[in-house]
Amino acid sequence: MNEQVTPVPLMELTSGVYAFKALALATDLELFTDLADGRTVTAAGFAEKHGLQLRPAELLLTACTALGLLRLEAGGMYRNTPMSEEFLVKGKAYYFGGWITVVDRHEYPAYLKLADSLRGNHPTTWDPKRQESLFAPDDPVMTEHFWEGMHALSAYTARLLAGALDFSKIGRLLDVGGGGAAFDIELCRRWPHLKATVFDLSFVCDLTRPRVAAAALEERIAFAVGDFFTDPLPAGHDAVLLSNILHDWGEDDVQKIIVACADALPTGGLVLICESFVADDKQGPPLAALMSLNMLVETWGKNYTAAEYSGWLRAAGLEPEGVTPFDGLGANGVLVARKH
Known part of the structure; x- marks a missing residue:
């Protein structure tokens, strides 16, 4: 046996399920929201609030502490870490709990059937025999959790x-x-001159209007209802943004969407593809590759490489200008292309 090779990384991969379910359960119990603004709790206090015995309460709090989600202080007092305070407290601008709920209730059950997706080459988070796509308006998981998670x-x-x-x-x-x-909303806040149009299905626009109103941006963010596979995209824009859209679709549909975007742009107009790009050699990065695998249980698509996108962009009359990388959530950069 090679003494320099150990199975410890395999154990770390295996324990990922323990870590995620601890995070998901604590989020569902609103532990981090209860500890907002410097509040603290003891294991006994946590147990009493949720009707638990002390042993399981302490085990969950210990796990959250070990994962960097809580800090244990003198007197057995638990409080949020800065990360939890910023991203796991309901009502905060960048609350991440919505996505945790989506993964826990929507995606986690599907991974119990990952082998079915692998062998059948079809999603398992929804039934292709009964639904036209993942984005069905009558899917209660989608309406109750998915859009909140995507916003996160x-x-x-x-x-x-x-x-x-x-x-x-x-x-x-x-x-x-x-x-x-x-x-x-974020782009308009950062760039005061900018105006935007959201193009999406009717029920999605209806779900979105209250967010725009809450941000007091109704005069700068408009809505156009339509289906990008059947309806022409609205003209009169300098740039088209495709953020975490293209990975939902197979190659033929991706190319159709890119062509539709090109047709809607004037000469010199830009297409911005914001995605988690798999490396051109398809050896990583890990998160992009795993998110690509996630498309097996979710959609008919995958995470594509910048090289693949560049070929399709050129075929549509757009010249790629390179990828600007950043460390986002579900996206690791933006590929910019300009219409000839």
Whole structure:
């Protein structure tokens, strides 16, 4: 046996399920929200609040502490760490709990059937025989959890995009499949001259309008109802944003969407593809590769490489100008292409 090789990394991979379920349960119990603004709790106090015995209460709190989600102080007092305070407290701008709920209730059960997806080459988070797509308006999981979860992913990533690219010469942005408007809200806040249009299905636009109103951006963020496979995209925009849209679809559909975006743009207009790009050699990075595997249980798509996108962009009359990397949630950069 090679003494320099150990199975410890395998144990770390295996224990990922323990860590995630601890995070998901603590989030569901609103532990971190209860500890907002410097509040503390003891194991006994946590047990009493939730009707638990002391042993399981202490085990969950210890796990959260070991994972960097809580800090244990003198007197057995637990409090939020800065990360939990910023991203796991309900009501905070970049609350991540929505995505945790989606993974726990929507995706985790599907992974029990991952082998079915592998052998059948089909999703398992929804039934393709009964639904037209993942984005069915009558799917209760989608309406109750998915859009909230996507907003959790998008808001923080949008903030990074707003700082990574120069939007000073983009006056009007078309956000294709932009349900939730997280990108439009963040970009409009960062760039006061910018106006945006969310193009999405009717029920998604209806779910999104209250968010835009709450951000007091109704005069700068408009809505256009449509289906990007059947309806022409609205003209009159300087740039089109495709954020975490293309990975949901197979190669033929991706190319159709890119062509539709190109057709809607004037000469010199930009397409912005914000995604978690798999490396061109398809050896990583790990999160992009795992998110790509996640598309096996979710959709008919996968996470594509920048090289693959570049070929499709050129075929549609767009010239790629490279990828600007950043460390976002569900996205690791933005590929910019300009219409000839």
